[in-house]
Amino acid sequence: MLVKQILQAKGNSAVITIKPGTSVREAADILAERRIGGLVVSSTGERAEGILSERDIVRSLAVRGPSCLSETIDQMMTHNPVCCSVQDSSDAVLARMTEGRFRHMPVVEEGKLVGIVTIGDVVKARLDELSMEKTALEGMIMGY
Numbered sequence: 001m002l003v004k005q006i007l008q009a010k011g012n013s014a015v016i017t018i019k020p021g022t023s024v025r026e027a028a029d030i031l032a033e034r035r036i037g038g039l040v041v042s043s044t045g046e047r048a049e050g051i052l053s054e055r056d057i058v059r060s061l062a063v064r065g066p067s068c069l070s071e072t073i074d075q076m077m078t079h080n081p082v083c084c085s086v087q088d089s090s091d092a093v094l095a096r097m098t099e100g101r102f103r104h105m106p107v108v109e110e111g112k113l114v115g116i117v118t119i120g121d122v123v124k125a126r127l128d129e130l131s132m133e134k135t136a137l138e139g140m141i142m143g144y
């Protein structure tokens with residue numbers, strides 16, 4: 001399955017972005033409110049300049065305590081995140097996520113942000129594919 005199909009299945013919903021300079025507290029509020037685990041950081045909503053994960057916030061809270069909440073996300077985010085394209089396969093994306101140990105990947109076309117896929121989206125796509133293959137094989141074996 002291609003990333004393009006995963007995005008279509010998700011309804012091509014808009015990517016939730018935040019601007020550099022946003023406070024960590026505000027970012028945490030957005031993550032909680034929208035029930036998501038990562039935010040793409042972008043000044044214009046077009047280029048993925050960074051990514052801020054709930055893990056970045058938890059790590060900073062553990063290391064530096066609650067004072068980090070009043071800082072900006074700029075030092076906390078990962079700059080220049082690994083991105084994928086709509087033509088990439090779900091297997092290639094899963095391999096990249098596993099190798100890099102991250103669960104979010106912005107989708108970019110001609111330098112512009114067009115979506116985001118999570119490890120959950122990719123695993124669901126793979127399970128759906130396996131289920132379809134199983135049904136097709138059963139059909140072939142049982143002759144229906």
Ligand code: AMP
Nearest residue numbers: 051053055056078081082102103104105
């Ligand atoms: P995650 O597992 O995606 O919640 O993030 C784990 C760590 O990887 C955090 O430090 C993130 O900022 C970072 N990260 C998340 N997504 C990406 C990505 N696509 N490219 C590079 N780093 C990422």
